[in-house]
Amino acid sequence: MKTGISVKALEKHFNNEKALKGISFKVAQGEIFGLLGPSGSGKTTTIKILTGELEPTAGQVEVLGYSHEAFKKSDYVRSLGILSDNSSLYERLTVKDNLTLFRKLYGTEQKKVDQVLKEVGLESHINKRVKDLSKGMKQRILLCKAVLHEPEILFLDEPTSALDPVTTESIHTMLLKIKSRGTTIMLTTHNMDEATKLCDTVAFLNDGVIIDDGSPDALRQSYRxxxxxxxxxxxxxxxxxxxxxxxxxxxxxxxxxxxxxxxxDYPTLGEVFKKVTGKELV
Incomplete structure (x- = not known):
């Protein structure tokens, strides 16, 4: 299987603080990879480097054959879908207007807007202003925005954080559909149940260091x-x-x-994380 993301000895320093301390991992094309850990572990920093928002201090990073020096190129940017804490919508515009603006940037057909809204159960809200939507609805619209152009790789930073169980389930269902079409998905989360359900492979990140990695089942078996x-x-x-x-x-x-x-004894991923780090996921 081809490699979609390759990270070798990646470091990121902010003044005297080392946010990432030489992490390495690979993500195969077409799989869902989870970078798991508590807040402040370095998950968001990793995503920002892979999407070109931050420069690495040291190490090698490659995504879809592009090195980090080429992450600003338009071809690379067009191949990505991103949902992060920086993602936003135009609050005064309708759902339809928001998604239409974005799909025009990528030359995507209008029927794709209807398709993605249907997949997240929001087709009946297409003419509502974004400011009138709930937080969960906005998050689903942001996910629609990220996948409208059918990206080769989708980066998701805490995609279901603070959402209700019904909305979370809806997003999980959509992500599995996206994966079935061949899209590579990398997500960061501290929700171990989410990772167990969605991910083919996970890596535990703690204090800027990857402690262990593997499939959720393999990790749970190894620590039972x-x-x-x-x-x-x-x-x-x-x-x-x-x-x-x-x-x-x-x-x-x-x-x-x-x-x-x-x-x-068949520990959850959260219990495994606590065993290997001695820390709770918060």
Whole structure:
């Protein structure tokens, strides 16, 4: 599979502060890659370098065959879709006018506006002014704006931050559709459930360093322990190793009326992150 994004020993310094400390990763074309970590870990800085908004201090960066020196070229810019904290809409214009302005910049047909709005369930709001929309609706319009020209790579910086579950689900569905068409997607998030659902590969970023990477399932498997977690109705918990020596204890727990839950250890991505960094995701 071809490489869409290649990052080698990337560093970014702001005066005496090192935001990125030599990170390396690759993203295959057509996959969803998640850069995961808490606020301040360096996720947004990485996105801004890959989209040409910031210059790297050191290291090598390549996207779709373009090195960072060529990130300002129009051909490169046209190949990207970007949803970040800098993305905005014209509040006084309607949804239709906003998207029409943007699709004209890329020579996209008007029918594409109708298509993307339908995919996020907002086709009935096409003539509403943006200022009258909810935050969740605006976020979906921004995503429509980012994909109108069918970019080869889509960069998403915290695409569902602070959104309600229904809106989040709608955006997830659209992203999976976009991926199915062959678009490479790189997203940053501290939402590990989102990453588990969407991403083919993830990398844990903490304090400017990538701690571990791999598929969500592979990471969860590699950090599991061979134990059964038992919860009792008084709230107490017990962990029993799964081996023949503990067979009697495990069988007794299965038939104990005071046991309300038994589960093997298969940690969530959030639990894995906490194991490898010692930090909560905030």
């Amino acid at each position: 322990s061979n134990a059964m977690h038992i919860t009792y109705n008084d709230g107490t918990t017990k962990q029993i190793a799964l081996n023949l020596e503990n067979k009697a204890q495990l069988e007794a727990a299965m038939f104990d009326a005071n046991v309300v839950n038994m589960k093997s």
